[in-house]
Amino acid sequence: MDEKALVHLLSYGLTWEKLRRIPEEHLAALSVISYAASELNALRRIYLTQPHEPCDVKPVDSAASIQKLVILRSWSSKLFEVAEFVEFGGRKPTTSDSKLLALSSRAVESFSELKSGEGYQVARIVRHEASNHYSFSAAKKNLPNVPKNMDCDFYVGEMGGNSFFPLGEAVMFHARLSRKWAAIEPSEQRQKLFEEWLDWCLKASRWVDEVHADFADQLLFEAFKDRKFKKKVYWVPLEYVGHHSEHTTPVFLKKEP
Structure with a gap:
């Protein structure tokens, strides 16, 4: 018999028929924030399972860095998308619902506490120029700031998914940070700023968790006070469960034997 692992969850049982009893705007808002919270939790898990220690083989380290950073950039940018979404009650409200406006x-007030520090500034840059958009003008601005030691080789793997081209990462991401941090030396200080960005992502993710909990409490649990969370236990294939220190996402795929 295949090995299995136990997964423990708390389940709040609902049906679409029951959810349709909630006011349409409440259900729409709850759906968006739930979508965002699930995506961000998935990205956090995926980021943790990336190889984080260099192996001192240039192409391998370049491929691993690209894989890790594309996840971090996506994670970081989606946090801004949540912050933008919850502003539906801002200067130009898109709803008149008092409960949604209070949420x-x-x-917005709690996110304002995250709008400071270098981590926030990097997250803004990444969102506007290095994640959701492929900008020709940004690339031209970045060209003079490419670090001289960057790997700019082209690597083509036997399998298409194993191909990678660090030139793009050098110009669109690393050079953009170099442009921002032009006056900052040495590299250890820049690494500290990079870590501040990661720390900001973690703090902002906790903010999303709190916002989602507030939305769920006001829009869902208030509407179904008779329902409770129930403990659930599931047996799942062993490869679905693991500690991030023991399970690493492959950087390269190999053909089936």
Whole structure:
């Protein structure tokens, strides 16, 4: 028999028929914030399972860095998308619902505490120029700031998914940070700023967790006070469960034997 692992979850049972009893705007808002919270939790898990220690083989380290950073950039940028979404009660409200406006106000106020520090500034740059958009003008601005020691080789793997081209990462990401941090030396200090960005992502993710909990409490649990969370236990294939220190996402795929 295949090995299995136990997964423990708390389940709040609902049906679409019951959810349709919630006011349409409440259900729409709850759906968006739930979508965002699930995506961000998935990205956090995936980021943790990346190889984080260099192996001192240039192409391998380049491929691993690209894989790790594309996840971090996506994670970081989606946090801004959540912050933008919860502003539906801002200067130009898109709803007149008092409960939604109160939720928006609390979310915006708590996010304002995250709008400072180098981590936030890097997250903004990444969102606008190095994640959701492929910008020709940004590339031209970045060209003079490419670090001289960057790997700019082209690597083509036998399998298409194993191909990678560090030139793009050098110009669109690393050079953009170099442009921002032009006056900052040495590299250890830049590494500290990079870590501040990661720390900001973690703090902002906790903010999303709190916002989602607030939305769920006001829009869902208040509507179904008779329902409770129930403990659930599931047996799942062993490869679905693991500690991030023991399970690493492959950087290269190999053909089936």
